[in-house]
Amino acid sequence: MADKIIRVLLVDDHQVVRRGLRTFLEIQEDIEVVGEASDGAEGVTRTEELRPDVVLMDIKMPGTDGIEALRRLRELDNPAKVLIVTSFTEQRTVVPALRAGASGYVYKDVDPDALAGAIRSVHAGHVLLQPEVAGALLAQEDAGTGTGRGSTLTEREREVLGLIADGRSNREIARALVLSEKTVKTHVSNILMKLDLADRTQAALWAVRHGAVG
Numbered sequence: 001m002a003d004k005i006i007r008v009l010l011v012d013d014h015q016v017v018r019r020g021l022r023t024f025l026e027i028q029e030d031i032e033v034v035g036e037a038s039d040g041a042e043g044v045t046r047t048e049e050l051r052p053d054v055v056l057m058d059i060k061m062p063g064t065d066g067i068e069a070l071r072r073l074r075e076l077d078n079p080a081k082v083l084i085v086t087s088f089t090e091q092r093t094v095v096p097a098l099r100a101g102a103s104g105y106v107y108k109d110v111d112p113d114a115l116a117g118a119i120r121s122v123h124a125g126h127v128l129l130q131p132e133v134a135g136a137l138l139a140q141e142d143a144g145t146g147t148g149r150g151s152t153l154t155e156r157e158r159e160v161l162g163l164i165a166d167g168r169s170n171r172e173i174a175r176a177l178v179l180s181e182k183t184v185k186t187h188v189s190n191i192l193m194k195l196d197l198a199d200r201t202q203a204a205l206w207a208v209r210h211g212a213v214g
Helices: 015-025 040-050 066-075 088-099 112-123 131-140 155-165 170-177 181-195 200-209
Strands: 006-011 031-037 054-058 081-086 104-107
Touching (some): 015 112, 031 040, 066 081, 088 104, 155 200
């Protein structure tokens, strides 16, 4: 039996895609599909109404696309984790989506079990980045950005940053460092502020670029 049900919202302009995703996800004991949306604007509205844990978001949709929807959710400070569902040919659009606040992405032909695993992973606080996308993100960063800022981090903040780069959630970091989750959240906020970064994805990439992880 699952300890906690992961509530999922499906956002895709193709009904057949939504139906296929729902059919598979509804057989998972720990995942519940709480709603659907056919475009980004409706996706934002439904995310605010339903407060899902994870949103499966298509990128290319008529009207408001997935990237704009991500930006709006960030502005609303909505806590839902967004997992982009994209086709391989749309790979170049993944980087802007990650910059807009996505927790990761999967391809539309993903194995069903891998999709369920991805949902569980982002729900747990992990960032899903494949090597080629991480490389593209790094390549687009100004090589000088953040230089010297790392010296403002405390030793504990450096430890937390290293664990963020390792894909750990706040709960896992708290266990590893024997801290409360509240304390870890404070450290994460301080790290983002000191390094002038927007989110955990940028923090993980900063750590890789500047040698904060092995």
